[in-house]
Amino acid sequence: MNLNGLFNDRWPGVALFDLDGTLVDSAPDLAAATDRMLEHLGRPRAGLEKVRNWVGNGSPVLVRRALADQADWEPARPEDDALFEDALAIFFQAYGELNGQHARVYDGVLDCLAHLKHHGCRMAVVTNKPERFVAPLLERLGLAEWFELTLGGDTLPVKKPDPAPLLRAMEALNGTPGTTVMVGDSAADVDAALAAGIPSVAVRYGYNFGKPADTLGADAVVDSLAELL
Ligand SMILES: O=C(O)COP(=O)(O)O
Numbered sequence: 001m002n003l004n005g006l007f008n009d010r011w012p013g014v015a016l017f018d019l020d021g022t023l024v025d026s027a028p029d030l031a032a033a034t035d036r037m038l039e040h041l042g043r044p045r046a047g048l049e050k051v052r053n054w055v056g057n058g059s060p061v062l063v064r065r066a067l068a069d070q071a072d073w074e075p076a077r078p079e080d081d082a083l084f085e086d087a088l089a090i091f092f093q094a095y096g097e098l099n100g101q102h103a104r105v106y107d108g109v110l111d112c113l114a115h116l117k118h119h120g121c122r123m124a125v126v127t128n129k130p131e132r133f134v135a136p137l138l139e140r141l142g143l144a145e146w147f148e149l150t151l152g153g154d155t156l157p158v159k160k161p162d163p164a165p166l167l168r169a170m171e172a173l174n175g176t177p178g179t180t181v182m183v184g185d186s187a188a189d190v191d192a193a194l195a196a197g198i199p200s201v202a203v204r205y206g207y208n209f210g211k212p213a214d215t216l217g218a219d220a221v222v223d224s225l226a227e228l229l
């Protein structure tokens, strides 16, 4: 898709944004919480570079990946469920304390949001991050005011790459498949958009665990959201 005039004064009418790795670099806080969890369990810390690659499919999958020490953990793999439940609870406690401490808004995001708002675009956050962590993070970083709606990974019974959260947000903001775009950093975002029948933009700077943004099948791929304007 030609980016020239992609985000113009008539389009999109509705923009759905992924949060972690797209609007906000939250990996430092997620890594700190993951390492606190691992230390609590007597395991070696994973560190930022590993944890970055485990983000994008929600906290339960992040914790599963951390316990397995690998990004390609598969849901079918047998796991110790009692250990997992303990680990998830420790992670949630730690992340609740650390959420937003070292996170920062990526360059280009505020310009993009301001431009879209100016042209009457209605905006929502559709993230796999558990809902209770979303509003505190947006508020802490001064992003809350831009969005009419936020959907977390546990707001509905299913999360991205299921299209349901995107469809729910699109309908709530009176969007249609022809007027709505999804902006994200990982396969979960692009696959959800494809399944919802809406175009997608992928950013190169986020967390996509070994699947570069250019290979995800998005309609446009950018290094900064400012490129869309
Ligand atoms: O919690 C996660 O796994 C990341 O959430 P995201 O959907 O905002 O990238």
Ligand SMILES: [Mg+2]
Pocket (backbone or CB within 6 Å): 018, 019, 020, 021, 022, 056, 184, 185, 186, 206, 207
């Ligand atoms: Mg993301």
